[in-house]
Amino acid sequence: MGHQDWGNLSITLKERDTSHAHVKCLIDWREAEKRLQKNMTIDSELQAQIKKEKEHWRQVLLRIFAIVKTLAKNNLAFRGDNENTGDDHNGIFLSIIEMIAEFDPCMKKDIQRIAKGKTRRHYLGHNIQYEMILLLVGKIKKIIVKKIKEAKYFSIIVDCSPDKSHMEQMSLVIRCVNVSTTSAKVEEFFIDFIKVDDTSGEGLFNSLLGALRDVDLDIDDI
Structure with missing residues (x-):
């Protein structure tokens, strides 16, 4: 139900908070909480x-x-x-x-x-295996991208070849100085296989640009 007497809203709220029904509900909820914590409920x-x-x-x-x-x-x-x-x-x-x-x-x-x-x-089943692999891939990729961002600048290595289904795909490897270790060293990290629909120079560039955007890397840092 709505409330019409907004000028006396505080009085109405106080009456509700101190009403027998409201106080009883609070006591019951607190009692239930204590019983749940002590495993003393009926279930x-x-x-x-x-x-x-x-x-x-x-x-x-x-x-x-x-x-x-x-x-x-x-x-x-x-x-x-x-x-x-x-x-x-x-x-x-x-x-x-x-x-x-x-x-x-x-x-x-x-x-x-x-x-x-x-x-x-x-x-x-294989569906669960696939889900777990994707979760692991996502976690590993985040760690790799973090290392690349710490290095700031990086180079790329790409190569295109058809897969078993004869679909053209491009492998993307990023090379950078890993500064997260005790002694900085140059390392290469595989990022992903990218499906390529257009194998022209412009098409490959757009595929690369999209792949870098997906992992939040700036192409100007290459």
Whole structure:
């Protein structure tokens, strides 16, 4: 409901704040807050179960992230002929998951759930792997760009070649003085593969310009 007597608004607010209904609500909320902090609510067992389940999936994701980082760092293929746990041809990623499950209760529980058909929702599919790789790429790229900005000036190395699908792409490597280390040294950083639709000089320049803008680098600093 609206309020018409704006001149006496402060009086109305004071009456509301000191009313029996308002005070009772505040007491109930504070009591509920204390019970939640002490796990004394009527759903305390459910809350404990939810907390336990969240921690389980957090641990699962930490292990999967570690595997993704290791495979990506060593430039190893993730997938095999299929994505079925327990299959001999399911690839390096799932093979490592299964190996860890032999010693780790957390991963073992997850593998057993999938094997028994208790869940179809899990973090072992290629879509999750792809999402994690993109997250890692974004984080690494931010660190690289920070180093380049600290150096201020940089040079570029570009090369165009068609990929497997015969789409022209340009690799972009940036060379600069890394001043973030104890002793400054010249380093090269791979930035990205850029899809190229126009292979003319102007087209390549525009593709390069767009790529530098995407990572917030100024072409005038080349």
